[in-house]
Amino acid sequence: MTAAATDFDAVVTRLRAAGCVFAEEEAELLIEAAPDARALDGLIARRCGGEPLEHVVGWAAFCGLRIAVGPGVFVPRRRSEFLMETALALGRDAGVVLDLCCGAAPFATVLADRLPDAAVHAADIDAGQTAYARRNLAPFGGRAHVYEGDLYAALPKALRGTVDLLVVNAPYVPTSAIATMPAEARAHEPLASLDGGPDGLDLHRRIAAGAPEWLAPGGHVLIETSDAQAETTLAAFQGAGLKASIVEDDDVEATVVIGTEP
Known part of the structure; x- marks a missing residue:
């Protein structure tokens, strides 16, 4: 989904409050992964709850490729x-x-x-x-x-x-x-x-x-x-x-x- 600047800022604020160091980068990925506002809220909640970002968005960047991952899967470093x-x-x-x-x-x-x-x-x-x-x-x-x-x-x-x-x-x-x-x-x-x-x-x-x-x-x-x-x-x-x-x-x-x- 796309998001207005105010929505992006709100996502960043929630992520920062949860201790996410790279809040801006994570906000962009979460917004990209969410089909709508309700889904985005759920993804943000999962991330703020401590799930790895890769599990939340469903992929990990590795050697220029997107590797599909999810809950219970080891995230490539x-x-x-x-x-x-x-x-x-x-x-x-x-x-x-x-x-x-x-x-x-x-x-x-x-x-x-x-x-x-x-x-x-x-x-x-x-x-x-x-x-x-x-x-x-x-x-x-x-x-x-x-x-x-x-x-x-x-x-x-x-x-x-x-x-x-x-x-x-x-x-x-x-x-x-x-x-x-x-x-x-x-x-x-x-x-x-x-x-x-x-x-x-x-x-x-x-x-x-x-x-x-x-x-x-x-x-x-x-x-x-x-x-x-x-x-x-x-x-x-x-x-x-x-x-x-x-x-x-x-x-x-x-x-x-x-x-x-x-």
Whole structure:
């Protein structure tokens, strides 16, 4: 819907009162998302009540695309765009790509968009999130596939040894640190997408251990982690027989571990 300046100002005032730091930008997005004044009031109430803006408007900006998200779905972080940039540089000729712990499949969606000849696969254990993954990948037709299950167990056996590019944003927050996360994440995103176990790296170890079985010769696996945890993730990759390295972007505080199947 469109709104007069006075309506816009009123929305901004309500958002500021609720503690929204970027009230003007959020007001524009909420007004755009609302079909009418009544709907707008409902969206504002949800946002002021603490729901993530992305859940309220129904999408998240990621690598220049709008990724559909909603309540109960992990919201892709802007720092994860660094992993995508790195993956696309390494796998520009990839024929088979896989997004594990895909959530709403922002990685798979970007890869499907940027690699028009690649077969794209995505998997997650959460049925609510794979529903959004299918929605985001629907425009790519038969070359995009979504599976539901626990990591590699979700995948068809035919993928073994064929994956050129494996991208992962598995949870890496230690269980004890969940309580320190922003309330938006704790209250509105799936715990399984946040909690990485005692040291945050339970799934990283499982993904590293299984990667050689699924990667094609010379294939790459990239996983987001933190600067403090990167060496432990690196060791897990090396222990699985992968050539491994760490890359970082200090500007967005992003850290990615890369493993390559010899």
